[in-house]
Amino acid sequence: MDKKIVLPAMGIVLLVGPSNSGKTTLLARLIEEGMIQTTEVVGSDQFRMLLSDQPYMDWTGYPKDQADVLYQEYQEVSEQAFEMMEKVVEKRCRLGKLTFVDATHLHPDDRAKYLQLGLKNHVPVVAVGLDVHEKALLYRDQKRDYPRGKNRIKQQNYRFREVKRNIKKEGFHSVYMLQNEAINTVRFERLPNPLWVDCGAGVDFIGDIHGCYDELIQLLKQLGYRLNDAGLYIHPTGRKFVSLGDIMSRGPKSLETISFIYQHVKAGLAYMIDSNHGWKIARWLNGNQVKLAHGDERVAEEFNQFEQEYGPEKTERWKEEIKAFLIEAPAHLVFQQDGIKQVVAVHAGIRDRYIGKQSKRIADFCRYGDVSAVDEHGKPTRDDWFVQHQSAELIVWGHDPQPYPMMVNRTINIDQGVVFGGALTAFRFPEKNFVSVKSMQPFTMEENNPLWKWKKKRFSPPNMQKLITGYGVQCEGYGEVKVRGESVKPAVDLFSHFTIPLEAIPYLPPTMSPPEVARLDGYLEHPAEAIAYYRKHGIMRMIAQKKHMGSRAVLLIFRDAQVAKDYIGYQTNGVIYTRTGRSFFHKDDERQMISRLQRDFVVGGYFAQHQTDYVLIDAEIMPWNLKAKELIQAQYAHVGEAAIQDRQHLLDRLKQIEHAPADMTPWLDELAHKLHNAEQFQAVFEKYCWDTSDIEAIQIAPFHILAHSQKTFFQQSHEWHMEQARKLSQMSSLMIETAFRVIESEESASDVVKWWEKITEEGHEGIVIKPDRLIRYDGKGSMIQPALKVRGRKYLSIIYGMDYLEPENLARLKKRNPRKKQHRALKEFALGVESINRFVRQEPVERIHEAVLAVLALESDPIDPRL
Amino acid sequence: MQLSITARGKNANVLSHLLAKNPQNKYDRTHKGARVRLVYTTFTEEEVSLCLFAEPDSIDMVQNQKNLSDITQYMNDRQFVVSSLFCSYIRSALSTALNGKPKPEWASYVAQPFQMEATFGPVATDLPDTALKQLFEPLGYQVIIQREAVSYTFTAKQKSSVRFVTISGQVPLQLLLRHIFTLIPVLDHNKHYFIDQKEIEKLRRYGEGWLDDHPLRDLIIKRTLHFSKLIREMGLTKSSKESEEKEEGQVPLNQLRYETIVHTVKSLPFHRTIVDYGAGEGKLSERLAYIEGAKEILAVEPSVHAQTLAQNRFERLRDRKNIHAQPEMVWGSLFYYDERLKGKDIMILCEVIEHLDEMRLERVFATIMGEYQPQALIVTTPNAEYNARYQLFDSYRHPDHRFEWTRAEFLNWCHQLTSCYHYEVVTTGMGENDEKYGEPTQMAVFTRRKGGEKHG
Numbered sequence A: 001m002d003k004k005i006v007l008p009a010m011g012i013v014l015l016v017g018p019s020n021s022g023k024t025t026l027l028a029r030l031i032e033e034g035m036i037q038t039t040e041v042v043g044s045d046q047f048r049m050l051l052s053d054q055p056y057m058d059w060t061g062y063p064k065d066q067a068d069v070l071y072q073e074y075q076e077v078s079e080q081a082f083e084m085m086e087k088v089v090e091k092r093c094r095l096g097k098l099t100f101v102d103a104t105h106l107h108p109d110d111r112a113k114y115l116q117l118g119l120k121n122h123v124p125v126v127a128v129g130l131d132v133h134e135k136a137l138l139y140r141d142q143k144r145d146y147p148r149g150k151n152r153i154k155q156q157n158y159r160f161r162e163v164k165r166n167i168k169k170e171g172f173h174s175v176y177m178l179q180n181e182a183i184n185t186v187r188f189e190r191l192p193n194p195l196w197v198d199c200g201a202g203v204d205f206i207g208d209i210h211g212c213y214d215e216l217i218q219l220l221k222q223l224g225y226r227l228n229d230a231g232l233y234i235h236p237t238g239r240k241f242v243s244l245g246d247i248m249s250r251g252p253k254s255l256e257t258i259s260f261i262y263q264h265v266k267a268g269l270a271y272m273i274d275s276n277h278g279w280k281i282a283r284w285l286n287g288n289q290v291k292l293a294h295g296d297e298r299v300a301e302e303f304n305q306f307e308q309e310y311g312p313e314k315t316e317r318w319k320e321e322i323k324a325f326l327i328e329a330p331a332h333l334v335f336q337q338d339g340i341k342q343v344v345a346v347h348a349g350i351r352d353r354y355i356g357k358q359s360k361r362i363a364d365f366c367r368y369g370d371v372s373a374v375d376e377h378g379k380p381t382r383d384d385w386f387v388q389h390q391s392a393e394l395i396v397w398g399h400d401p402q403p404y405p406m407m408v409n410r411t412i413n414i415d416q417g418v419v420f421g422g423a424l425t426a427f428r429f430p431e432k433n434f435v436s437v438k439s440m441q442p443f444t445m446e447e448n449n450p451l452w453k454w455k456k457k458r459f460s461p462p463n464m465q466k467l468i469t470g471y472g473v474q475c476e477g478y479g480e481v482k483v484r485g486e487s488v489k490p491a492v493d494l495f496s497h498f499t500i501p502l503e504a505i506p507y508l509p510p511t512m513s514p515p516e517v518a519r520l521d522g523y524l525e526h527p528a529e530a531i532a533y534y535r536k537h538g539i540m541r542m543i544a545q546k547k548h549m550g551s552r553a554v555l556l557i558f559r560d561a562q563v564a565k566d567y568i569g570y571q572t573n574g575v576i577y578t579r580t581g582r583s584f585f586h587k588d589d590e591r592q593m594i595s596r597l598q599r600d601f602v603v604g605g606y607f608a609q610h611q612t613d614y615v616l617i618d619a620e621i622m623p624w625n626l627k628a629k630e631l632i633q634a635q636y637a638h639v640g641e642a643a644i645q646d647r648q649h650l651l652d653r654l655k656q657i658e659h660a661p662a663d664m665t666p667w668l669d670e671l672a673h674k675l676h677n678a679e680q681f682q683a684v685f686e687k688y689c690w691d692t693s694d695i696e697a698i699q700i701a702p703f704h705i706l707a708h709s710q711k712t713f714f715q716q717s718h719e720w721h722m723e724q725a726r727k728l729s730q731m732s733s734l735m736i737e738t739a740f741r742v743i744e745s746e747e748s749a750s751d752v753v754k755w756w757e758k759i760t761e762e763g764h765e766g767i768v769i770k771p772d773r774l775i776r777y778d779g780k781g782s783m784i785q786p787a788l789k790v791r792g793r794k795y796l797s798i799i800y801g802m803d804y805l806e807p808e809n810l811a812r813l814k815k816r817n818p819r820k821k822q823h824r825a826l827k828e829f830a831l832g833v834e835s836i837n838r839f840v841r842q843e844p845v846e847r848i849h850e851a852v853l854a855v856l857a858l859e860s861d862p863i864d865p866r867l
Numbered sequence B: 001m002q003l004s005i006t007a008r009g010k011n012a013n014v015l016s017h018l019l020a021k022n023p024q025n026k027y028d029r030t031h032k033g034a035r036v037r038l039v040y041t042t043f044t045e046e047e048v049s050l051c052l053f054a055e056p057d058s059i060d061m062v063q064n065q066k067n068l069s070d071i072t073q074y075m076n077d078r079q080f081v082v083s084s085l086f087c088s089y090i091r092s093a094l095s096t097a098l099n100g101k102p103k104p105e106w107a108s109y110v111a112q113p114f115q116m117e118a119t120f121g122p123v124a125t126d127l128p129d130t131a132l133k134q135l136f137e138p139l140g141y142q143v144i145i146q147r148e149a150v151s152y153t154f155t156a157k158q159k160s161s162v163r164f165v166t167i168s169g170q171v172p173l174q175l176l177l178r179h180i181f182t183l184i185p186v187l188d189h190n191k192h193y194f195i196d197q198k199e200i201e202k203l204r205r206y207g208e209g210w211l212d213d214h215p216l217r218d219l220i221i222k223r224t225l226h227f228s229k230l231i232r233e234m235g236l237t238k239s240s241k242e243s244e245e246k247e248e249g250q251v252p253l254n255q256l257r258y259e260t261i262v263h264t265v266k267s268l269p270f271h272r273t274i275v276d277y278g279a280g281e282g283k284l285s286e287r288l289a290y291i292e293g294a295k296e297i298l299a300v301e302p303s304v305h306a307q308t309l310a311q312n313r314f315e316r317l318r319d320r321k322n323i324h325a326q327p328e329m330v331w332g333s334l335f336y337y338d339e340r341l342k343g344k345d346i347m348i349l350c351e352v353i354e355h356l357d358e359m360r361l362e363r364v365f366a367t368i369m370g371e372y373q374p375q376a377l378i379v380t381t382p383n384a385e386y387n388a389r390y391q392l393f394d395s396y397r398h399p400d401h402r403f404e405w406t407r408a409e410f411l412n413w414c415h416q417l418t419s420c421y422h423y424e425v426v427t428t429g430m431g432e433n434d435e436k437y438g439e440p441t442q443m444a445v446f447t448r449r450k451g452g453e454k455h456g
Helices: A023-032 A044-052 A064-094 A108-120 A134-143 A150-169 A213-222 A254-266 A276-285 A296-310 A312-328 A360-368 A450-457 A485-497 A527-536 A561-568 A587-603 A606-610 A624-655 A665-687 A718-731 A746-761 A807-813 A819-840 A845-859 B012-019 B058-063 B084-091 B095-099 B104-109 B129-139 B173-188 B197-206 B217-225 B228-234 B238-249 B253-267 B283-288 B304-317 B358-372 B384-390 B407-420
Strands: A004-007 A011-016 A041-043 A098-102 A125-131 A174-179 A187-190 A196-198 A203-206 A240-243 A270-272 A332-337 A340-346 A394-397 A406-408 A411-413 A423-429 A433-438 A470-475 A479-484 A542-547 A551-558 A574-577 A614-622 A699-708 A740-743 A766-771 A788-791 B002-008 B027-031 B034-043 B047-056 B113-123 B142-146 B163-172 B273-277 B296-301 B328-331 B346-350 B376-382 B423-430 B441-448
Touching (some): A011 A023, A011 A108, A011 A150, A023 A041, A041 A044, A041 A064, A044 A064, A064 A098, A064 A108, A108 A125, A134 A150, A213 A254, A213 A423, A213 A433, A254 A270, A254 A296, A254 A312, A276 A296, A276 A312, A276 A360, A296 A312, A470 A819, A479 A485, A479 A819, A479 A845, A485 A845, A485 B304, A527 A746, A527 A788, A542 A718, A551 A561, A551 A587, A551 A624, A551 A699, A561 A614, A587 A606, A587 A718, A606 A614, A624 A665, A624 B002, A624 B034, A624 B113, A699 A718, A718 A740, A740 A746, A746 A766, A807 B058, A819 A845, B002 B173, B012 B034, B012 B095, B012 B104, B012 B173, B034 B084, B047 B058, B047 B084, B084 B173, B095 B173, B113 B173, B129 B163, B129 B173, B163 B173, B173 B197, B173 B217, B197 B217, B217 B228, B253 B283, B253 B346, B253 B423, B253 B441, B273 B283, B283 B296, B283 B304, B304 B328, B376 B384, B407 B423, B407 B441
Parallel strands (some): A004 A187, A011 A125, A041 A098, A125 A174, A196 A332, A203 A240, A240 A270, A340 A394, A394 A411, B273 B296, B273 B346, B296 B328, B346 B376
Antiparallel strands (some): A203 A423, A332 A340, A423 A433, A542 A740, A551 A574, A614 A699, B027 B034, B034 B047, B376 B441
């Protein structure tokens, strides 16, 4: 049978042999046979040609001084050509390509260079030697266009004999030596990348099992796999499952699990990834000196029991099979859909540049994760590996137990610590959802239970280094929101001086934008533009809510003080804070308000009915002067007084005029009109203020129920939220419901406009128009504004000044553009949704806080605050 | 914003010539973006009355400002109250009178006093009525201050925050205007423009012949010039300089605190790496830089403003002799974690803990003693008992203090920490010792115990 050479999916193939040994001819044959492409071959002649326009230079027969020059010139060209060629080979390695290098490679240094390249880029380097009789070499040389000459051929052949002696020891992935005739008959085979797997009918990735066999079976049943007659679990639609490794150790049934997975992998029904425990057991089975600890000793015990039951012979055979299975497990797999990489399955972690490649170093990284914690330059890395993941594939991993599937940067951790009393999780692809089974193992409150340790460390302060130079937050349903270091700094300043404890701030309300400027004359804002915005984005059903004029507040009220510890790390009945995270009330008032609300909710059965330990509410608290007393005194009332008195005084003065040089009527009319503006201005803000010596005078208008201890309500309609507000108002006299109208037709739209006209003429702030649900997307899948505020004509005088409706003023004010504001509103909204989701999942304070901090960071950028 | 002027007496009608404003016309111009109007309301030989008012463009005022950070910008009293802005708007309308340069035939009237009355307002000032009177009365005026009653539908404020001021006296028009142009900015205390050398020159010109003898001269200069460099150039009277120097002669408590801390740091066996946590403007770090053997000083501070000041302070250190470690600013606060602060020789919290809510201390010290684990930790905080000496009644020494502890409370807290973490503690006081109340500041020096680790 002819000799066969198996080519790796990627890497370097070095042809080794003297000139005229047939390297180029061999490659030409492979190209002709369609085995390789012309672009997969690089050669020194080719690069000499590219750089110097000639493939070879002959200096024989020239006088010495001329020959020297030519020789040097040739050397220079060769040096540049080889350098360029190496660059090309390296880049191709990086991109995971296969490259044949057509050069003699007779010098050990020439080969070492490529071995180094292969190592650096985690690709195999293969050597193919061409061993031809010297006579044939010399014969061929005479026939070529630029003969190398007898001496050089002989010299090269001498070198080649040396190569043959040493090359096997040099570290090539494989070495092939072809002699004479074999060069013409050798067959080649190209392997596909063994790490590439097609998703087929769908894949279910399963986290660390650790011998929790019963949970595994339960999970597979839940995923729809059914036991067949051969004792295998088969999915009716042909789905396969993928174990992310660590299938044994620690738990009760390691051998059963190993056997189960092994049978399914062997039958082509499943895959298993290499892992730290798997590798340890493999080496133990191989007879290596390893210390079995961290639950690995339990695997040994199970083998002992097996041996007692089935005898040594069967056990030995069984051990051999398992050893081979574990050793051959891939370090990671790349799942493809339509030939495009989609999901990378790995045990402990991977760098983007390792994906699809194999090497010892990669295998270690995949097994243990980033243990060195230093980067390529030897500097300590600041972030976990998943923070650095930038390429677009989704990475699914296990290894590091997290209490919930942790999603960071298109990486998902699905080890929920089933062996520690957590859960066994499956991630389904392409559905991208989770199925999980609760652990039957006891949850131990001890230091070596990572879930317990994790819970205990949840409230540790956020890492400043991750935040201060700017960062991004992955927001579900929106994408990444980035904040710059310059904006983070003032936000950190606020959180360090003025806010309540940051673990008690799961959310900051987003800013809200007005719609486009009103087309209607005499108006700056009008509901028509808001309705048009939503209709333009395909939203036909909207809600219009009355906008209260008070101060924004977030209320977090706990069932009792004790339960708070589990959610925010300290005991408290609750917190009420402003939109910048400051305490809404002074200490004593807050205590009174919160205990009153808590009592009302408990008596009303709220916590029991909803089976929740807390309620998180987004609300407006009235009156305005409750929070803004100083601002009202120093600004609004003060400016109002200055304006009224200035205009009144002047009017009185000019009315007394005895000497009338000219017609004073226009000036007097104008002043009277402006005095009226000033008086109306005062009446407007007075409407939002009243005395609150009794706490009964305080009104809280909730508009969103943000979260309970197990869930969020972003999917609920606003009508549902309004209904909840109504129920709360029945439970507590401090709470009020909010008037609203639904917009679903032309008629209801014009009713809303009339309603808006009426209440704003009475001096109310205005309305907020929202799509029917909190989170809505446009036709292109982009999130749209969750709300647009439409403020009344009178109200806006406290924002834009008492004379803003004067035609020459309004014309200029109408030039504003809310686009930036809308962009920011959306980002802040997405951050709010994200931070609440993280809070409900009881993620670490650091993860919740990065989203909350980002809201304040965005707010520290100057955009016209009057929008 | 408005100014009314009335002149009574023989030839009062000369005023129109001194002002170079025709009594038959309404004056209506736009100057520096404001509409300025002037009209005579009375014009007889014996009595002339005129009203001058300005109305800035409220939109332009805001839109052409660079700083948009304040929501109440369109709600700005600048468009209504008399201020330096008002003076600049009306200066052109009154320039002839202000400069005393009427047509030659009326020049003899420039220095002629009339029975004058001027009313201006609204005035928004932090000065009380008595101070207002003390500004004008020494110049020979009778002062009437009018403050309107206010009424709101809710308890907003006791009295109006604006006033109208009427001054009357026997005075030439030019001098009256110079008094007004000098003193309106003093009342308002809120300059709209960049204050520089020109302001000194203006003050000298308008104040010629009266300012130097004014009993409130220093107040006028300080409130006009704002900046110490300019104020020094203008020169204050001798007596007020002396009193300032006297104040500086005492050793303030904070300086004493820094000295004690520096002394403590020097006496500790390890002081190579030092963290000044909550470094503020960097005054302590600056002193630490001189300690022999110090190699690294990290000044941790989250306040943007304080950091800038500290940065400048540290820059000035660069070229100085005897500096052993150049302090380095680190963004951070006690509520965040920073691995760079781990394992230092000394960490200092100088007057920091009382600015944190008491319930947050537990977590903060878990991070410091459990994670950062400095060899020594120095904490200073006020001694609440000593407040009796300050007659503070119930309030704290600083409005941002969240608590102040007695010596027993502080000691108790220190011992709680040493029972949780691997530290021992020595507490002392600093400042003048009062037999009953102890010293004004208390200090704890925690040092890490040798031997096995113990977790909190």
